[in-house]
Amino acid sequence: MPIQYKKNLATFVDVVTVDEAEPLLNWLQERRNAKVNLADCSHMHPANLQVLMASKCAVAAWPSDRPFSAMLKAALEN
Amino acid sequence: MNPLLEQFLSETRDFLQGIGEKLMELEHAPDDAGVMVELFRLVHTLKGNSGLFDFPEMTRVLHAGEDLMDAVRDMRIPYSQTLADNLLDAMDFVGALCDEIEATGRIGPDSTPASANLAAALRALTLASAQAVPAMPTEASQEAGSAEVPDMALTAELAALPETDLMDAYRHALSGASIHWLTYVPDEQCFFQGDDPLFTIRQIEGTVSARISPRDRWPALEELDAYRCALNFQILTTAPLATLIEHFRYVPDQVDIVAVDALSLVQPSGIVDDNSSEEDFVADAFKLLDAGNLTTLRLAAQTLLGLKNPHLWTSSALRWLVVILDLEPTDHAILRSLLQAIGSQSMDSGPHTGSVEREASARAPAEVNTELQDVIAAQRSILLLDDHPAWEKGRIIAAAGALASSSRAAGDAEGAARYDQALAQCLKAGNSDALLAAIPTPKGGDTPRAPEVTTKGATPASDEHPPELLDLPEGQKSGRRGEEPVSGPKSIKVEQAKIDLLMNLIGEMVVAKNAMPYLAQRAEDEFGVRELSREIKAQHAVINRIAEEMQGAIMQVRMMPVSFVFQRFPRLVRDISRKLSKDVQLLLEGEETEADKNIIEALADPLIHIVRNSLDHGIEAPDVRLAAGKPALGTLTIRAHQEGDHVVIEIIDDGKGIDPAIIKRKAYEKGVIDEVGLERITDREAVNLVFAAGFSTADVVSDLSGRGVGMDVVRTAVEKVNGNIVLDSEVGKGTRIRIVLPLSMAITKVMIIESDAQTFGIPMEHVLETVRVPSHSIQTIKDKQVILLRGSVVPLAPLNTLLGMGVPPRPNDDGELAVLVTRIAGEAIGLIVDDFHESIDVIQKPLGGVLGALSVYSGSALMGNGSVLMVLNVKEML
Secondary structure (H helix, E strand, O other), X not given: OOEEEXXXXXXXXXXXOHHHHHHHHHHHHOOOOOEEEEEEEEEEOHHHXXXXXXXXXXXXXXXXXXXXXXXXXXXXXX | OOHHHHHHHHHHHHHHHHHHHXXXXXXXXXXXXXXXXXXHHHHHHHHHHHOOOOOHHHHHHHHHHHHHHHHHHOOOOOOOHHHHHHHHHHHHHHHHHHHHHHHXXXXXXXXXXXXXXXXXXXXXXXXXXXXXOOOOOOHHHHHHOOOHHHHHHHHHHHHOOOHHHHHHHHHHHHOOOOEEEEEEOOOOOHHHHOOOHHHHHHHOOOEEEEEEEEOOOOOOHHHOOOOOOOEEEEEEEOOOHHHHHHHOOOOHHHEEEEEEOHHHHOOOOOEOOOOOOOHHHHHHHHHHHHHOOXXXXXXXXXXXXXXXXXXXXXXXXXXXXXXXXXXXXXXXXHHHHHHHHHHHOOOOOHHHHHHHHHHHHOOOHHHHHHHHHHHXXXXXXXXXXOOXXXXXXXXXXXXXXXXXXXXXXXXXXXXXXXXXXXXHHHXXXXXXXXXXXXXXXXXXXOOOXXXXXXXXXXXXXXXXXXXXXXXXXXXXXXXXXXXXXXXXXXXXXXXXXXXXXXXXXXXXXXXXHHHHHXXXXXXXXXXXXXXXXHHHHHHHHHHHHXXXXXXHHHHHHHEEEOHHHHOOHHHHHHHHHHHOOOOXXXXXXXXXXXXXXXXXXXXXXXXXXXXXXXXXXXXXXXXXXXXXXXXXXXEEEEEEEEEOOEEEEEEEEOOOOOOHHHHXXXXXXXXXXXXXXXXXXXXXXXXXXXXOOOOOOHHHHHHOOOOOOOHHXXXXXXXXXXXXXXXXXXXXXXXXXXXXXXXXXXXXXXXXXXXXXXXXXXXXHHEEEEEEEEHHHOEEEOOEEEEEEOOEEEEEEXXXXXXXXXXXXXXXXXXXXXXXXXXXXXXXXXXXXOEEEEEEEEEOEOOOHHHHHXXXXXXXXXXXXXXXXXXXXXXXXX
């Protein structure tokens, strides 16, 4: 599973494909204080990204890839 | 190359040809809805096919063409020559792409810009008409938002980027890198097409800063559609423009790339604190700058920076100041504007746009006034249109809106209110009279012409069909392939090699079958079985009939209508005559006449050459024609018909013709004919000298209005397929070129002759007649033998001598010599042979290897008894 859900934390692993967006959206809809951990994420399909952006959920850890991390920070922190 | 692609290419060429033809038809009948629908269908299918392959360049152009044709078909755009020109250009481009794919298997990146340009040109045509649609912004609002806005928008967007990124980019820019700001707005449905825009963005190297932003405010999470792309991607990159274009070659319409210069990167950002004022610092700084004391200036800035909240706008500006002092201390202009900005606490639009704004505000009121008048005039002319389209109401609303807002912009609130009022009246009345009345009449202008008031009938209510009744209007597609009636293909495509093989096989069959009479003969003579001999002969007759029919059928397969060559002429004539500004109508006759594929193909180039010559040098310019008492419209007729075993093609123009006197003189000067020839030659023979080799040189062309250009090439090409070409011309009346070609090259009729106990074949087309002459009637002029044949002198040449056989011709028992009269280059020559035999159909094979160098033979053929017949090349022999 590219996304591992545990209580209120979703951990993104490696490449998160477009197919994950719908379950992620459902998962986020049910939780107000959800967090995501992107530390081990190497790429995510923008469908997932826009779900994260729309939900304004907190990011517990950013990806290790610097440019990718910067891109996500710019998108998610505003 | 895979078979699918191969088929696609061959089909595409057919489609392109079809599209070209339909466009030509439309040129003559622009209102023909049937042709229009057909044209749309062709473009539509072609686009669909191209989508199967990875050729975005091709698909894009075709898609734009399809949209354009769709609009034309629905009468939203009138058909025009410009439209045809654009479409033809686009189709030429697609044709070129096909060639490229065929040669290299792919489309090179060089085609991307051309493709985008063509597509844009087609789109522009599609949109040009849509301007009248109410949803579109009116001219006024479009004009208002031109020029300055992109610049300002760019600055605003750059300002939103992190300061460190901008400084990074600034450093890159100063070190010579080109900086581009790329905005990528992916299609909403792109996720369904397997696109990953984020991945695409991440693949770009040299990204300095990236921003991913939502297109609208995010909806509540419950209403969010995860699979509808709602993101915009923007990057600031050092990647070269070419790389970016290549990278986004699939979606060039979804990206916008702007080159960014170093200065526009200088964008301080942060919280503006109105209370703090840096006037002292700025005053000092200016002094330091004037004195050139940059070190102290830098130090002062650093110190102030240490005291300030780093999130303040001023701090950001100071940091920029430091960076610029480090990187480009000589650029005082930028330093000054930065200092000024710090003083005024506002650089909200950057150093560049500041100046633009000043320019804008400094525009003279008079100028603004004229522009306003232009807007009003434009709206007025829109309202005066009396075409009453379905969207007229929307058009009135749009015009009223434009008028009201331009009034407001000019500070005329009263006028704006007047327009709003008039709009309400218009909407009530259903016409634009009230609004027209509200527009002030321009000085000296004509009073607005009241459009005829026609009340439009209620828009046809959409008929609701019961679901089981699929009553689709004609020309409208049901949208599903499966619902279209299945019709089996009426023709199949076969590779030419396969047909050639069939042709060879039937050739062998004919030869093999010819052996049967010999067999019958042997059965009778050697074995004395007469019965068997008769049966063999009977069987031979049956096989012979079948073989002949088969041969005919296969020849039919190889036959092609001359329209294959003719179909390109409408376009050729259109293009050339437009280029030369001549009015020419092209008449094509007998396009269905058929001939062998090889012959038709061999004909293509010579015909184009002749047509081009006729247009260029034959048909005169309209004014010259009128002066000569001819209609301004020149006529070029290309006619094909069958005459026995031959196809005759005539190219007739009603131009100025060729003057034989000039030809004679030129031919003499060129040494093509001698003095005696000059005296003797008839006018008709003279004009045919243009086909002589060595006649087509540059200065002859200019004096002769070029009629001789490359005509010997034409003649050679025609003669290569055993054809014949003749030219007739009358000065001032026109020129007629007549080309006679055999129907097929595969089967040659030859006459068998015997000489020195050997048999040879002579192609029938060279045989004029055969006569037997008594030896004593041969006379000798000088040392040449001649005979007098029906009053004309025919020189004789013994075949034995020509072939180097040292035996004199053998007369028959009555002392007569067999003379075969042949015609070479218009002159009759008698070949003395020993005896004549029958004439037969043979399949000539060219001589190969060592024998290939023997030019006296045009080829060899296999006889029924297994012997080889050498076919003589009479022209080479004499």
